[in-house]
Amino acid sequence: MTAPAPTATAATATGSPVTAGEPVIRLDGLTKRFGTGADSLLAVDDVSFEVRPGEVVALLGLSGSGKSTLLSLLDGLQAPTSGDGTVLGTALARAGRSELRALRRRIGFVFQQFHLVGRLSVLENVCTGALGSLRGPRLGLLSYPRAVRERALDGLEQVGLAAHAFQRADTLSGGQQQRVAVARALMQEPGLLLADEPVASLDPESSAQVMRLLARVAQERELTVLCSLHQVDLALSWAHRIIGLRSGRVVMDVATEGIDRGTVMRLYEEVAAGSAEGVAAAVAAGSAVPPRPAAPPGSVPAPVAASAAFTKGD
Numbered sequence: 001m002t003a004p005a006p007t008a009t010a011a012t013a014t015g016s017p018v019t020a021g022e023p024v025i026r027l028d029g030l031t032k033r034f035g036t037g038a039d040s041l042l043a044v045d046d047v048s049f050e051v052r053p054g055e056v057v058a059l060l061g062l063s064g065s066g067k068s069t070l071l072s073l074l075d076g077l078q079a080p081t082s083g084d085g086t087v088l089g090t091a092l093a094r095a096g097r098s099e100l101r102a103l104r105r106r107i108g109f110v111f112q113q114f115h116l117v118g119r120l121s122v123l124e125n126v127c128t129g130a131l132g133s134l135r136g137p138r139l140g141l142l143s144y145p146r147a148v149r150e151r152a153l154d155g156l157e158q159v160g161l162a163a164h165a166f167q168r169a170d171t172l173s174g175g176q177q178q179r180v181a182v183a184r185a186l187m188q189e190p191g192l193l194l195a196d197e198p199v200a201s202l203d204p205e206s207s208a209q210v211m212r213l214l215a216r217v218a219q220e221r222e223l224t225v226l227c228s229l230h231q232v233d234l235a236l237s238w239a240h241r242i243i244g245l246r247s248g249r250v251v252m253d254v255a256t257e258g259i260d261r262g263t264v265m266r267l268y269e270e271v272a273a274g275s276a277e278g279v280a281a282a283v284a285a286g287s288a289v290p291p292r293p294a295a296p297p298g299s300v301p302a303p304v305a306a307s308a309a310f311t312k313g314d
């Protein structure tokens, strides 16, 4: 599946969609350190990039490279240690609690584990997506305004699950539950959709279905999507752009159009500091990555070098 270019956009030479609007995300040296002193850990390290309206971006990187931490910073769930970022016009480092709460109401978040309430009906789960805009707690489907219930049903139709509206959520398959979670996120009418490994616990067929759904809603709603993934092939076929993290740093930022799989796979290999320039040139040219020099027999692999940046355009 190829990511459909959002409407009202003009494709650039690299195929990346660009609209005239302000960036939805603008990060400037965003940094998150856990702990202090010698034992502290730099989870997100001086990250700067922009995401334009309608862009569908896949966030790739080894386990522990900082993808989830970056997403939680963007959602205002964690405060940056230094640097700044603006999301939907809210400055992350300077926003107060209520501003961050307001920001979160405008960001849809899709989790790996769906986070549905299993004993509630599918429709009521979708209705909970509107809670941020309603006053007071809700108990039972009928406690939601009719307009919300109708919108939730429309959402379920959009994700192909209207027939299951009155079933308990925990009777659905994993792939179906994730599609319900997408419908719930869309109830917020978000200006940005973040997804943290939304298909990590799904089989290949359900994964493709969920990614196809995300691509479709992104196109139909001109919605900006930033989604962490472990599946390079899904990222290549679904996203407009791949941002690769290694040890918290952005080491790859490429349009998916014209990029080959081997180049992206370098993200998952250990990169010796000495070969970084070669990789950078290969990525920038969109060509195949030159072979790594063979390690002498018995040698210990070089540590992954966070400084081995091969950001496109460097």
Ligand SMILES: Nc1ncnc2c1ncn2[C@@H]1O[C@H](COP(=O)(O)OP(=O)(O)OP(=O)(O)O)[C@@H](O)[C@H]1O
Residues within 6 Å of the ligand: 034, 035, 041, 042, 043, 061, 062, 063, 064, 065, 066, 067, 068, 069, 070
């Ligand atoms: N609350 C925390 N306190 C301390 N360290 C943390 C915390 N959250 C994350 N980390 C550390 O920050 C680093 C980045 O973690 P993060 O979960 O963002 O990576 P990831 O790329 O999302 O990994 P995965 O693909 O396995 O989900 C890891 O070393 C992790 O152990």
